Structure formats: structure tokens, C-alpha cells
Amino acid sequence: MIIGLTGGIGSGKSTVLNMFKKLGFETYVADIKAKNLMNTNAALVQDITNLFGKEAYKNNELNKTYIAEIVFKDKKKLAALNALVHPKVREDFKNFVKKSPAKFIIYEAAILFESGSNKLCDFVITVTANLEDRIRRVKKRDGVTKSQVLDRIQHQLNDEEKIRKSHFVIVNNTLNTTEKQVLTVYNILLKHSKK
Structure with a gap:
């Protein structure tokens, strides 16, 4: 089963990807x-x-x-x-x-929909986070300014559009709640894989 994982810059895709990795998913990071x-x-x-x-x-x-x-x-x-x-x-x-x-493979791509790679996936998960958190994370990670982060966000498909096209949404605001959401999605995927 191939699961697409996407989300805007600074949403925490890598964090979510690592949580799935710990659950035994094989991962492919397109970028x-x-x-x-x-x-x-x-x-x-x-x-x-x-x-x-x-x-x-x-x-x-x-x-x-x-x-x-x-x-x-x-x-x-x-x-x-x-x-x-x-x-x-x-x-x-x-x-x-x-x-x-592997039984489950996660295909992680920032531009999953834009590249048409979502067509390779059985299910798609979008990771979101509030804008201020995203800006803070990217500034810290890449050593860039707020306006540079906003510029990058402008070049990506907006969250509403991604969510509309996804099967699951994980809101990544705190590690604890994110982990719970990952487990919920994992259990649903497990049930689907047994059908």
C-alpha cells in the first residue's frame, strides 16, 4: 500500500514521517x-x-x-x-x-499534488500546522527571514486545496497530539490493508 504524505513548508512532514517510520513503514522522500x-x-x-x-x-x-x-x-x-x-x-x-x-510505503513529497504523484498513491495524508509555527520552524531551520518563508509558502499549493484532495489530515501543533493522530491513521490503514 502506497501512502502519499505532503504538507506545506514548515508543517512538520519530516516529524510525521519519522513517526510512521517507527511504526514500520518504509519511506521514500521525493525531495x-x-x-x-x-x-x-x-x-x-x-x-x-x-x-x-x-x-x-x-x-x-x-x-x-x-x-x-x-x-x-x-x-x-x-x-x-x-x-x-x-x-x-x-x-x-x-x-x-x-x-x-514492506507492506506500507510512504511517498513523501512537498509538491505531491502539483507533480501528479498523488496518482501513485492509495491514500494521501496532508500535514498542516498554524502559520506562525510554520514560519518559526523554517526561520530556525533554514536561517531565513519571515518574508522569505512567506514567499516560499506563496509558491506552494494552499492547505485548503491539499486537504480537499486528501484522505487524512494531521494537524501538527504539539508532538503529543500529532502522535495520537498518526496512530489513528495507522490503525485505519491497517484495517484497509486486511480487506
Whole structure:
């Protein structure tokens, strides 16, 4: 059973993902895999270089700062980058599923719906948190300003839209209540897997 896990920046997807991991779920983090593929897949490296120029890579590593500067200001360039990366991630994930003996696999992606990856999932969970908590978490984690966090949030699908398309919602305000919600979802998924 494949479960999609998504949520806006700073919502606490990683926290929820780790809770499911402790319950025995195998996990695939699309953003990490995408970064890895952008550095190791020769065809993808070439395509990204063609799209952004030689500055796209520095010392054989993806120049994330340079690319982020461009894509956050240019939606067409962002769409073009996504069109290159998502099919490679999807292919990688399908291979991962084939090799995995796990009963449950969580596919975690910040842009699960935007990339169409929700179509790979049997169920989708959206993690939400109140805006102030999200801003505080991202500022602390990434060392950025409030306006930079808000700018990133603007570029993501809003929570209402994600919730509407999801089977489950986990509100991540305190660890204790989040853990209880994860257990509830886990028990429901367990029942479904036995049908």
C-alpha cells in the first residue's frame, strides 16, 4: 500500500514521517531523491545544464542557490525544471516499490499534488500546522527571514486545496497530539490493508 504524505513548508512532514517510520513503514522522500538524481543522473544533469547554463553546476554539484534564485522568480523555468525532474523521480520510485518487501510505503513529497504523484498513491495524508509555527520552524531551520518563508509558502499549493484532495489530515501543533493522530491513521490503514 502506497501512502502519499505532503504538507506545506514548515508543517512538520519530516516529524510525521519519522513517526510512521517507527511504526514500520518504509519511506521514500521525493525531495531528497530528486536532489540526488539531479547530481547523479547523467541525462538529467545535461538537461538541467541546457536549461540553466553552465552555472547550474559548481564543482560537479547542483548549484542550488543559483537555481533557486531563478525558479522562484520565473514560473516557466520552475515548470521546465519540474518537467525534467519529476519523471525521473517517478521512475526511481517505481523501482523502489518493486524492490521493497514492506507492506506500507510512504511517498513523501512537498509538491505531491502539483507533480501528479498523488496518482501513485492509495491514500494521501496532508500535514498542516498554524502559520506562525510554520514560519518559526523554517526561520530556525533554514536561517531565513519571515518574508522569505512567506514567499516560499506563496509558491506552494494552499492547505485548503491539499486537504480537499486528501484522505487524512494531521494537524501538527504539539508532538503529543500529532502522535495520537498518526496512530489513528495507522490503525485505519491497517484495517484497509486486511480487506
